Amino acid sequence: MTVDVEISGPSWDLQSEYNGCEDPQLRSDLQELETILTAVEALNANLSGPDAISAAQKIAIHAEHAGNLLGNVYTYTNCLLSVDSQNDAALKLDGSLQSYSKRFGDCFEPLAQFVDSASDEQIEQYLAHPQVQTQAFQVHHGRKRRHENLSLSQESLVNGLSQDGIHAWGQLYNQLSSSLSCAIQVGNETQTMGVAAANKLLMDVSEHQREAAWRGLTDAWQSQEQSCSAALNAIAGWRLEMCKQRSREKPVxxxxxxxxxxxxxxxxxxxxxxxxxxxxxxxxxxxxxxxxxxxxxxxxxxxxxxxxxxxDASPTEPMAFDKAIKIIADAYGEVDGEMADFVHMMARNNWIEGSVGPRKRPGAYATTFPKSRAQRVYSTYTGGQLDIVTLAHELGHAFHSHVMRDLPDSQRSYGMSLAETASTFGEALVRDALLERSTSPQxxxxxxxxxxxxxxxxxxxxxxxxxxxxxxxxxxxxxxxxxxxxxxxxxxxxxxxxxxxxxxxxxxxxxxxxxxxxxxxxxxxxxxxxxxxxxxxxxxxxxxxxxxxxxxxxxxxxxxxxxxxxxxxxxxxxxxxxxxxxxxxxxxxxxxxxxxxxxxxxxxxxxxx
Ligand SMILES: [Zn+2]
Missing domain, CATH: 1.10.1370.20 (Oligoendopeptidase f, C-terminal domain)
Structure with missing residues (x-):
């Protein structure tokens, strides 16, 4: 496939959310977040007293609001860094968000423990509040594994030890894979490169090159087999021991x-x-x-x-962005006009990023701003067929969030197993459309x-x-x-x-x-x-x-x-x-x-x- 560098997609518009990292709205959102976290820290003391239920309800409502504020700034920062990974202001903001995230996690951990350990009767009272009631599925589903709970002090001991236990073993992989070097034949010379670069060669069109990369990678991992097996034994061993410890009421x-x-x-x-x-x-x-x-x-x-x-050597013409959007909208529209309208709305609002730039991060994703519940799609568009399919996939994710936009916060997050439903669906629609209009066997x-x-x-x-x-x-x-x-x-x-x-x-x-x-x-x-x-x-x-x-x-x-x-x-x-x-x-x-x-x-x- 030929890729014409002339073709690229538009830049997205983020201004409906914030206008830069110093936007007063962004600063006031972080200010409000701080106020809420401080209030929750005070309320947490009541979770073990006679007012536990009403304290828990208040904290739960705060949690949704705080999550939206933090999520909004986080999403914005991430969008900025995707387009320019060296954006100085965004990097600084990102750094300060890490401490907000840590404090956020600490702040709401007591509520999670309360919901986990409360009696059925307490949970019924807790869910009676109209603003908390929407969490019923999440709460009940989470409590299905209640029988596994250890005492609070044991849970916090396990949690503390796991940092240098199971998580440290997981970290070892990251250290190995980022420091390992592979010797790989490229052309007439042997080159030394890291795992990420070698993995890229596995996607080379030349079989010779792919095989050399695979052999180099295999040798490199072979040299670390003792460390790797120690890590996997420790991770599996830790989990099996936890299952045993949690099997008091029934086998886990x-x-x-x-x-x-x-x-x-x-x-x-x-x-x-x-x-x-x-x-x-x-x-x-x-x-x-x-x-x-x-x-x-x-x-x-x-x-x-x-x-x-x-x-088949006949070249494939790259497709202009607008034309790709039309193909996707038409394919989506075969299911229903509303799906086509959604695609056009995303393009018209400039909510799709598709430009080409040296500092852009690789990959593609869809994201939602929690405050406005508006979607954005990130990609780098150069007009190839794969780019069109990728857009169709990410627009599917965005459509999924779009149809959920009026639901309560607690009902808008789904597990990994259902997360790809709309994206795979959108991808399949567009693949079929592209196949139909293909002019060459290639x-x-x-x-x-x-x-x-x-x-x-x-x-x-x-x-x-x-x-x-x-x-x-x-x-x-x-x-x-x-x-x-x-x-x-x-x-x-x-x-x-x-x-x-x-x-x-x-x-x-x-x-x-x-x-x-x-x-x-x-x-x-x-x-x-x-x-x-x-x-x-x-x-x-x-x-x-x-x-x-x-x-x-x-x-x-x-x-x-x-x-x-x-x-x-x-x-x-x-x-x-x-x-x-x-x-x-x-x-x-x-x-x-x-x-x-x-x-x-x-x-x-x-x-x-
Ligand atoms: Zn996906």
Missing amino acids: HFLDAPTHASRLTRQTLATLLDVSEENKTESQRATALMARAYGKEKFAPWDLVAPAPVL QKLNIIWEELRSHTGFMLNIPTRFEFEKGLYEARQERPQQPQEMKAMMRQAWQNWYGDVLAEPDEMFWASKLHFYISGLSFYNFPYLFGYLFSSGVYARRQISGPGFYDRYVALLCDTGRMTAEDIARQHLDADLEQPEFWQDTVDSFTPRIDAFEALLDELGVAAN
Whole structure:
């Protein structure tokens, strides 16, 4: 794909929020935040007295207000730094926000403990206040794990020790990955580079380069295998010990916390993985076709994030920003005119950042200002097809927040497993539209390649990670695992999910993957699989649900912050997530796309492998 530097998107307008870091409104918001925090610090003393309920209610109302003020300034600062990572005033503001955040956390911790440890009767009284009542789902959901609570003094001891315990082990990964150097063959010379630079080479179009990068990375991680296994043993060991300590009333399993955080049941998770496993040959077929596109018999670990191969040299014209917006709005509008209006409104207000600049941070995201509840989308737009799909994805996130704009604060945040519903949906709409208007096979190839790359990532790579992590916890219950044993578990997991389509397993993946070391959160993998299949399931239903679909879709999005995943599916999709049918229907909807890719390779004359 040719990228014309002439093409770029607009700069966004943030003035409706603040006009610079010295804006009097911004200063007065921080002033107000301070006043609230001081009031809460005084109220906290009453949480253990006879006025506990009314103190808790007052603090809860303060918490929402304070959260909005801090969130608003934080979002603004982050927006400024995204566009100019060296913005001096924003860097200073960002620094002072860190101490506000710390004080904010300390200030509202006693309320969290109160809500956790109060009796059912007290909670009923607490939720009776009309402004607090809106938090009912959050409060009740959080209290489902009450039986795990230790005494307050034990909890604070664990919390204190965890900084130099589990979190320090998690930190070790960051230190290793930022200081490790890899020796990698680039052209005719061996270059020494850091992990981030080497990871970038894994996305090179040349297979030779990707393989050299992967081998260099693997050797580098291999040299740290003892430290890596010590860290993973300590993290898993810590969590298993905590499960044991928390099992006084009933046994606590290591999957209880991550499924609870994703607001889904263990049964739903089990069903989801069973259906994925039963259908893995279809995703393996997609992987084999991707290997074929590169003229290879098998895929290799260094191909997993490879770009689409270039099979047709005819250049692709970059697309002007306005035209891209029109394509996205038209595609969104096929669901309902309101969705098209939303896209046009975002563009008209200049709420989309798409300029090209040397100090811009990489990546793309959507964000919402808590005070005005207005959205912004951040991206760097150069007119390529991937840029359009990225915009469609982020506008989906923004649409999700937009439809929730009138809900109470406590009902507008949703877990990771449902966070990608609207973004994946928007992306799918626009991908379909781009495929329809593609004039060359290469354009089509680029689009379906990306789609299959994420498909195989979700359906094979994520379960591989899950299987390894689960195996590690089970084995760690007996004793710490040696690096050799970690490698064997990792190999087994690759083999199970990829079968014969992978030329060799990435046996150091346990050491190199950040997600296994996140000390605040375990199993940072299955929510991706859930999110992918759930949102693809919603998209697949669009075709069969007819004219009432849009209203149901919006209602579903609105409930993502106040229901469990199972309840949402039951209410809005007539589906039972604990049973295989919904998941199987969704998986079946991928087959035509894999077939289309195969037909495209035939059309392009790529020999079968
Ligand atoms: Zn996203």
